[in-house]
Amino acid sequence: MQTAAPGEPLAVTLAEPRDFFNLMKPRVMSLVIFTAMTGMIVAPGHLHPVLAFIGLLAIAVGAGASGVLNMAYEGDIDALMRRTATRPVPSGRVSAVEAQSFGLVLAVFSVMVLGLAVNWLAAALLAFTIFFYAVVYTMWLKRFTAQNIVIGGAAGALPPIIGWAAVTGDVGLYPVLLFLIIFLWTPPHFWALALFVKEDYGRAGVPMLPNVVGDAATRRQIFAYSLVLAPLGVTPFLFGYATPFYGGAAIVLGGLFVWRAVGVLREREADRHHAARALFGYSIVYLFAIFSVLLLDAAVGPSLAHWVASR
Incomplete structure (x- = not known):
């Protein structure tokens, strides 16, 4: 893989499947899956194991959609930071438009699957989480206020509530x-x-x-x-x-x-x-x-x- 100093564009290379997977921020996804699963397990009531698996998968994909939309918008600042300069968008392996389209497809898919397979309250909470992270945090808070993490942290904190709502239909x-x-x-x-x-x-x-x-x-x-x-x-x-x-x-x-x-x-x-x-x-x-x-x-x-x- 080619490298360059922060702020210098890399030569465009053909995207690989792992580039699109990395756009989904898999380490963040693992935390979302774990905390959402906790919300499901501690919730009173019962959800069929197959539906629970589908629900958890939809929540994971929704978290991935948030990560993709975040990276699609932040390519300019990612290119300036050493720890993010080799991400798929700033490195040129995936264009911002491709990433944005991929993220929107994942977002719609995850919300619809969660709503149809489980319930619409959980789906609405997932949709709000994606919107909050991709729009409120990424496009506004992160660039304009030092309290970006404080307010934006709400998006990362919602998965247990979504998991609970998937089982109970309430909060x-x-x-x-x-x-x-x-x-x-x-x-x-x-x-x-x-x-x-x-x-x-x-x-x-x-x-x-x-x-x-x-x-x-x-x-x-x-x-x-x-x-x-x-x-x-x-x-x-x-x-x-x-x-x-x-x-x-x-x-x-x-x-x-x-x-x-x-x-x-x-x-x-x-x-x-x-x-x-x-x-x-x-x-x-x-x-x-x-x-x-x-x-x-x-x-x-x-x-x-x-x-x-x-x-």
Whole structure:
């Protein structure tokens, strides 16, 4: 594969299937699939396994559509950042028009399949998620405000609600709590990344928080959000939706998040953002772990609680 310095176009090459797959941001898709599946599993009621699979696939494709439309629009700024310059659009392997058409087809397909196979509330929530990420976040928030991640994080936080709605046909407090966990997780996760790639964002003119208010203020914001996120992660237990098994795990995971955030708060420029890198890595572990424990708790928690009570 050819390479070039940020901002310099690469020679046009023939697109491969993997280029269109990469446009869908598969790593982000994996998170969406996992959190949506969690919403489905913890929801009361029953959805036929085949319909559940179709619904989950539609949600995954909808997430992919959001990623494709995002990359179709951001080719100009992606070309200026080292970590994104080799993506299919800025590298010239896929044109912005091709990416946009691909994304729109995926979006319509995913929403229609979810509506026809499962229910239209889940489909409407998926359509709103795609619109919010592709239009509100990508076309407006990301380029014009340092609060882009805070507001835009709503799109990435909706999958548990969509999964819940796919099973129940409504929205309850429990999926809203899961939404809030992801929503409050998003700023410290992305701001930790922004601390050690701020030169990239600066080169592209993206107003990420470190580029606008500086590193010190960003570290304080990361710490503040972490202080809110840690207790919020325990709320499924506090509201009676999960057992003490989950509650204890959430306390430990949240405590480790705050500990990492303290490291970021104390970090200085000479440290070369080691603490920020550590928090960014742990934040991914945290989210997957918290939802994994929720799934495990839903599977064995009640039986375990009954066994403990009978001793």
